[in-house]
Amino acid sequence: MQDTAGIFREICSRRGGVNTAVLEQVVELAVEIAREGREGRKIGTLFVVGDSEEVLRRSKPLILDPLAGHPEESKRISDPNLRETIKELSQLDGAFVVSDEGVVLSAARYLDTTSEDLDLPLGLGSRHMAAASVSRRTNAVAVVVSESSMVRMFDDGEIVSEIIPELWMWDGYTTKVEGRVSARSENDITVVTREEE
Ligand SMILES: Nc1ncnc2c1ncn2[C@@H]1O[C@H](COP(=O)(O)OP(=O)(O)OP(=O)(O)O)[C@@H](O)[C@H]1O
Numbered sequence: 001m002q003d004t005a006g007i008f009r010e011i012c013s014r015r016g017g018v019n020t021a022v023l024e025q026v027v028e029l030a031v032e033i034a035r036e037g038r039e040g041r042k043i044g045t046l047f048v049v050g051d052s053e054e055v056l057r058r059s060k061p062l063i064l065d066p067l068a069g070h071p072e073e074s075k076r077i078s079d080p081n082l083r084e085t086i087k088e089l090s091q092l093d094g095a096f097v098v099s100d101e102g103v104v105l106s107a108a109r110y111l112d113t114t115s116e117d118l119d120l121p122l123g124l125g126s127r128h129m130a131a132a133s134v135s136r137r138t139n140a141v142a143v144v145v146s147e148s149s150m151v152r153m154f155d156d157g158e159i160v161s162e163i164i165p166e167l168w169m170w171d172g173y174t175t176k177v178e179g180r181v182s183a184r185s186e187n188d189i190t191v192v193t194r195e196e197e
Pocket residue numbers: 043044045046092093094095109110111112113124125126127128129130145146147148
């Protein structure tokens with residue numbers, strides 16, 4: 001793994017209301033999934049970090065939860081075994097719910113979604129809409145891995161950061177982050193961040 005700690009720490013530390021160390025570990029994992037895919041194909045998935053009680057209340061399992069019944073110690077996002085498990089489970093439909101303590105509580109969750117009050121740039125699909133919606137209706141931050149390999153962070157219904165995981169993808173790419181943005185590249189990765197007004 002490349003040393004991208006600094007670049008991710010910066011975007012995560014801007015997010016209030018969630019455990020930024022946990023968010024950073026989720027972003028690192030999301031970028032690994034975006035880069036590696038699974039069994040030779042691109043993978044899209046979704047993580048919801050923080051305010052987990054409310055997120056669980058506003059979501060439903062799509063299948064019997066593969067993470068249910070395991071002790072919390074084995075479901076820590078920092079645990080390498082759990083990270084490998086998440087990569088495997090990221091092939092399932094739905095979202096991972098991650099608590100502020102860094103425990104992955106649930107996988108394959110369908111998030112109640114409404115597009116009301118949301119104004120996303122055109123061209124994004126239902127996974128992004130679900131991320132925008134949950135981040136608007138709860139105090140959680142959502143991290144989308146798009147099948148296009150982009151990683152996007154949502155807070156309060158808007159894209160606040162976008163991570164382009166390979167330098168060549170950045171060439172000619174138009175960011176989906178709206179407003180005044182800054183871009184920073186390090187070790188092949190480019191991070192576009194919305195600057196607060
Ligand atoms: N409300 C939801 N809650 C959780 N997951 C959802 C929800 N809606 C869609 N998804 C996930 O998104 C997948 C469909 O993604 P879709 O291609 O429509 O969205 P997208 O935003 O274009 O994502 P991508 O950029 O990865 O293609 C579903 O298979 C499911 O895993």
